[in-house]
Amino acid sequence: MTWSPVATVGRERGARGRRAATTAALLAATVTAALAAGCTGGGAPGDDGRGTSRQSEPGTSPSATGSSVLAVKLDNAAAARPHTGVDAADVVYAEQVEGGLSRLMAVYATRLPKEVGPVRSARESDLELLRQFDRPILAFSGAQKKLLPLIDRAPLRAETPGSAPDAFFRGSGKPAPHNLYLRPERILPEAPGPAALTTGFRYGPAPAGGGTAATSQTVRYPAARFTFTWSDSRDRWLVGMDGAPATTADGTRMAAATVVVQYVKVRESAFRDFLGNNTPYTETVGSGKARVLRDGRAYDVNWKREDASDGTAFTTGDGMPVNFAKGQVWVVYAKAS
DSSP: OOOOSSOOTTOOHHHHHHHHHHHHHHHHHHHHHHHHHOOOSTTOOOSSSSSOOOOOOTTOSGGGGTOOOEEEEEOOSGGGOSBBSGGGOSEEEEEEOGGGOEEEEEEESSOOOSOBBOBOOOOHHHHHHHTTSSSOEEEOSOOOTTTHHHHHHSSSEEEOTTTOTTTEEEOSSSOTTTTEEEOGGGTOSSOOOGGGOOSOOEESSOOSSOOEEOSEEEEEETTEEEEEEEETTTTEEEEEETTEEOBBTTSOBOEESEEEEEEEOEEEEEEEOTTSOEEEEEOOSEEEEEEEEETTEEEEEEEEEOSTTSOOEEEOTTSOBOEEOSSOEEEEEEEOO
C-alpha cells in the first residue's frame, strides 16, 4: 500500500485520528517483524540473498530441502594448519589472496564432517565462483564492510558467527584469528547429496590416449605454493603446502583423486586489506588452459565457463569432455601467463 505524508485539508478530526491510529499499528507491526527476524550482527549479510538480515531457525532453512551445498571459506596461513574436516569435502578450491598468500574454499555435498576450520573471511571472487550452485550456503568469519552489500545481494545464504552463533566456536589449539571453527550440522541438517554439485565436472574413465606420466605438480603464488605428489599405494595425489606435507588435525594426509590447475585471469579488485594490500580478483568465468592430474598422469586441456550460473567444462584439444577420477577434486587457480 502507499500513503502520503501530507494531510488532506478539510478532513474531519475523527478521520485524522483513525488514520494516525492505523499508521501507528502498521509501524508497530513492522518493528515487531524486524525484531522477530533478527540480524546477523557485525554488519554481516543476511541469509535470504536480497539484503534482508534474518537469522535462520533450525529445520526451516532452504537447505532443509537438501538442495544447497555448503561452502566454507578456510584460512590457509601456516598458523592455521593443520585443517579440520577438509578431507570430507567434495571439492577444494585454492586461490591467491593479499600478500601473495592463499585461502581455501571447501565445498560439501555428499557428507558433512563434525567440524570444519579454521574459518576465515570471504572475498569478492567467491561470489562469482559460487554462482554455479543453487543458493549455496557460504560460511565465513566476516568480510570487509564495503564487500558486505555485495554478499548481501548475492544469490546465496550467508552464515557468520553473527548470524549463527551456535554453529561457530573458538578452538583452544591455535591463536586467534586462526582458531574459528564451524559445526556444519548446526546450519545444514543433512548433506544435500551429489546432485547439488552443479560444478560441470564429469567423472569416469580417463581420456583415451594422450596425457603424460607425472609424479608431481607445483603451483606457486608469490608467498605460497601447493605441491601434489602421486602415490601409487593410495591411488591419490598427496597434497603439500609451502614445502611441507598437508595433513588434517587427526594426522591424515590430505589427498585428492583429481587435481585441476586452472589458468585464469587474476586482476586487482576494488578492495584492500587493513595493510593496504590489494585483494586479487580471480576470474572463473571465461575460458583458457588447464592441467588435469589423475591416475598418475597429466592432461593439458581447455576449460570454459560461459556464465557465472554455469559449471566449468573441461575438454581435450579435439573437444572431447575430460572425465575426473572418482573422489575429492582440488582446483587450484593459477595466474595465466
